[in-house]
Amino acid sequence: MYPHERSLVKRLEGQPFAxxxxxxxxxxxxxxxxxxxxGITWRSFWNGGSTGGPISTKWDVHSWPTxxxxxxxxxxxxxxxxxxxxxxxxxxxxxEIKESN
Amino acid sequence: MRVKYITSxxxxxxxxxxxxxxxxxxxxxxxxxxxxxxxxAEFRSEQQQLSKAFRExxxxxxxxxxxxxxxxxxxxxxxxxxxxxxxxxxxKAAVDSLVWIVQMGNRSGxxxxxxxxxxxxxxxxxxxxxASLCRMLQRTITADVQAFLRVVIDRSPHRDARGMxxxxxxxxxxxxxxxxxGNQAKAEKLYQQVVDEYAxxxxxxxxxxxxxAGALYATKYIAIGKVAPExxxxxxxxxxxxxxxxxxxxxxxxxxxxx
Numbered sequence: 001m002y003p004h005e006r007s008l009v010k011r012l013e014g015q016p017f018a019x020x021x022x023x024x025x026x027x028x029x030x031x032x033x034x035x036x037x038x039g040i041t042w043r044s045f046w047n048g049g050s051t052g053g054p055i056s057t058k059w060d061v062h063s064w065p066t067x068x069x070x071x072x073x074x075x076x077x078x079x080x081x082x083x084x085x086x087x088x089x090x091x092x093x094x095x096e097i098k099e100s101n
Numbered sequence: 102m103r104v105k106y107i108t109s110x111x112x113x114x115x116x117x118x119x120x121x122x123x124x125x126x127x128x129x130x131x132x133x134x135x136x137x138x139x140x141x142a143e144f145r146s147e148q149q150q151l152s153k154a155f156r157e158x159x160x161x162x163x164x165x166x167x168x169x170x171x172x173x174x175x176x177x178x179x180x181x182x183x184x185x186x187x188x189x190x191x192x193k194a195a196v197d198s199l200v201w202i203v204q205m206g207n208r209s210g211x212x213x214x215x216x217x218x219x220x221x222x223x224x225x226x227x228x229x230x231x232a233s234l235c236r237m238l239q240r241t242i243t244a245d246v247q248a249f250l251r252v253v254i255d256r257s258p259h260r261d262a263r264g265m266x267x268x269x270x271x272x273x274x275x276x277x278x279x280x281x282x283g284n285q286a287k288a289e290k291l292y293q294q295v296v297d298e299y300a301x302x303x304x305x306x307x308x309x310x311x312x313x314a315g316a317l318y319a320t321k322y323i324a325i326g327k328v329a330p331e332x333x334x335x336x337x338x339x340x341x342x343x344x345x346x347x348x349x350x351x352x353x354x355x356x357x358x359x360x
Contacts, residue, residue: 066356069353
């Protein structure tokens, strides 16, 4: 996961795009070290230190990772797209922004 | 005198055939329960031998071979368990054998899973062990499993089994809603049924009611085509921020953990 996400973030630098995490790890300090080591530069919401935290509970997420792709209006457009399919989904939505301008 | 002679000549091969056929076809000396325990023991012993061989070899090709055998060996045992269940359909061992097949098939995709579920639905729907079986089958999305869950919902005398089947079927309808029109509505109806009738049935660390209510909220508000609900929380460094700060951008939301 990390290498693909790193390259996606790098490829879309400067474009209207953001990768946001919702992290359910237990230990914040340990997580910071992992993020540094893995080159995870994107921002994450803190799910309260548990997979049963408030954000994943409200979103009814029970398997990890779970992916949602939102368009520039905040509408959920894709769920659980990974790898190339994630890139294609993001590219299609970026194209929509260009076309609406 | 002559008639008697013919009869005895005819009888000998018949007697031999009978012994031969039934002697092989079923272990008449052993009860189905004993046969079941022996098969389980044999399976475990093979598993243990394989793990030992895996630990003791450093040959990568050999390790790959052993690992492959370990993931597929259940498929060789399944037909034997199915035979005990069909030879002694009313025994306790029949249910144990069928549950064994389904559990094993869940991991390695046995072709005996379908027939096993069919026999369970037809002959053992009152068994209380079906509750845990339904929970196990929640994420195995097949037509066989869905048919089985429907029978449990309609005919099990145990509330926890009916509740679990109802929840598992709702989950499967929700997961297939994108490709099968109509399943979204079915999922919502089934989740509502769980909330109304089986809310207090325990599930993992909580109960079915909370899980179904959460899923109902999600099917209504967190679905493709809906505006994502706001998230307001701290980031890893303790700085508060909002999902709507990113309006105007394409956003990939990744529920993740480093595990």
